[in-house]
Amino acid sequence: MKIHWLIVAGVAVAAVFPTVLVVAMALSSNDNGPVVIAGFVGLVLSAGLSFYIARRVARPLRQFDTAAMSIARGKFGVQVEVGGETELGDLARTFNYMSAQIEAYDHETQRLYEDIEAGYLETMVALANSIDSKDSYTRGHSQRVAEMAVEIGKELKLTPRELKQLRYGGILHDIGKIGIVEAILLKKSTLDPDEMKVMRQHPTIGDSIIQPVSFLKEIRAAVRCHHEWWNGTGYPDGLKGEKIPFIARVVSVADTWDACTTTRPYSRALPEDQALAVMEKLRGTHLDPSILDAFLKVIEKRRTSAPESVKLAV
Numbered sequence: 001m002k003i004h005w006l007i008v009a010g011v012a013v014a015a016v017f018p019t020v021l022v023v024a025m026a027l028s029s030n031d032n033g034p035v036v037i038a039g040f041v042g043l044v045l046s047a048g049l050s051f052y053i054a055r056r057v058a059r060p061l062r063q064f065d066t067a068a069m070s071i072a073r074g075k076f077g078v079q080v081e082v083g084g085e086t087e088l089g090d091l092a093r094t095f096n097y098m099s100a101q102i103e104a105y106d107h108e109t110q111r112l113y114e115d116i117e118a119g120y121l122e123t124m125v126a127l128a129n130s131i132d133s134k135d136s137y138t139r140g141h142s143q144r145v146a147e148m149a150v151e152i153g154k155e156l157k158l159t160p161r162e163l164k165q166l167r168y169g170g171i172l173h174d175i176g177k178i179g180i181v182e183a184i185l186l187k188k189s190t191l192d193p194d195e196m197k198v199m200r201q202h203p204t205i206g207d208s209i210i211q212p213v214s215f216l217k218e219i220r221a222a223v224r225c226h227h228e229w230w231n232g233t234g235y236p237d238g239l240k241g242e243k244i245p246f247i248a249r250v251v252s253v254a255d256t257w258d259a260c261t262t263t264r265p266y267s268r269a270l271p272e273d274q275a276l277a278v279m280e281k282l283r284g285t286h287l288d289p290s291i292l293d294a295f296l297k298v299i300e301k302r303r304t305s306a307p308e309s310v311k312l313a314v
């Protein structure tokens with residue numbers, strides 16, 4: 001039985017008992033009319049009073065119940081509105097203080113978590129930079145891939161959390177190159193088949209490097225799968241189409257664009273129009289067509305928003 005009805009019943013019994021006593025006494029006397037009326041008025045008043053008291057007690061209790069459920073669901077800091085100097089008022093003030101404290105602890109925990117995450121990321125970025133800086137040709141590559149991946153993500157209306165994952169994925173996609181011997185990594189000519197086999201291990205090496213870092217678990221796909229091809233002929237797993245994780249398909253487009261537009265030991269940077277033609281050739285074979293479309297919109301926006309002097313230089 002709900003407390004509301006317990007209070008109604010309790011107050012009603014307490015008020016009805018004397019009323020019934022008065023009515024019984026009146027019935028035993030001759031002139032009982034006014035007393036009977038007074039008795040009925042008393043009954044009605046006692047019923048009204050019991051409902052009023054029940055509401056006064058049950059309403060704040062319902063507020064506590066709703067607020068406690070909100071806290072249980074992670075909405076910390078929720079407050080209840082119970083005033084006055086009653087015990088319920090004291091309970092409300094204690095409850096509100098507790099809720100505010102939980103919210104403060106939650107913010108502090110969140111801040112510490114973000115500090116740890118930033119610390120991990122800085123370490124990873126330092127590692128990625130150490131790979132890029134080994135070779136003057138790839139300096140800044142990871143950062144540029146991250147920036148382009150995020151721009152594509154914005155074009156695809158991704159959430160801030162997904163954009164953050166794309167940024168991390170772009171920065172870390174080649175982290176596995178740290179495990180490739182420099183004779184192969186820095187070779188100025190085309191790699192022979194055996195060397196290529198070694199070089200193609202960098203996605204799986206990278207995956208195993210970041211695998212123990214729990215907050216990077218959603219980034220692993222970008223590291224492991226950024227050389228998978230849309231038509232299923234990529235590596236390391238030969239995934240095809242949408243079987244390739246989305247984050248990896250975006251990083252792949254950004255990575256390919258950076259490879260086309262920067263000078264490498266074995267190829268010169270292509271002018272933008274030629275690089276775009278190469279990207280178009282890779283549509284549906286190497287690159288996901290829908291992500292390529294988003295990338296083309298990014299390039300178009302960059303062109304239209306570039307200052308006149310930059311446009312002339314291009």
Ligand SMILES: [Fe+2]
Nearest residue numbers: 173174226227
């Ligand atoms: Fe790579």
